[in-house]
Amino acid sequence: MNNAVQVKRTIESVKEFPGLGQKIKEARExxxxxxxxxxxxxxxxxxxxxxxxxxxxxxxxxxxxxxxxETVLGVDLEVSFEVENAN
Incomplete structure (x- = not known):
């Protein structure tokens, strides 16, 4: 049995990634x-x-x-969800 903890990484505010909304809009257009x-x-x-x-x-x-x-629009939105290690 796999005991790995799964963490759902989220963006609480798109403002954490300035320009993300504009990138999404441009890709959609x-x-x-x-x-x-x-x-x-x-x-x-x-x-x-x-x-x-x-x-x-x-x-x-x-x-x-x-x-x-990103997959549906075929773009890289350059958003990193990497968790920084505090150690």
Whole structure:
């Protein structure tokens, strides 16, 4: 049995990554699909997507969400979720 602890890494505020919302918006605008299609493929609501673009999240963004957006849009948003070791 695997006893590894799984940690869900999150972004509490998109403002932790200045310009992330703009990068997401630019990638979406370059894509030929509609926002509805992109959101469906990412598993996100349109309102949540607009929160991401506006850098005004009302709930945290998980690493899974950011990586899914990168995959669906074919971009690297340059967001690191590396945990710094305090030792």
């Amino acid at each position: 370059k894509d030929e699909r509609t926002l509805t299609q992109i959101c469906r493929q990412c598993g996100l609501s349109r309102s949540y997507w607009y929160q991401l673009e506006a850098e005004d999240l009302r709930s945290a963004a998980t690493e899974d969400v950011i990586r899914k957006i």
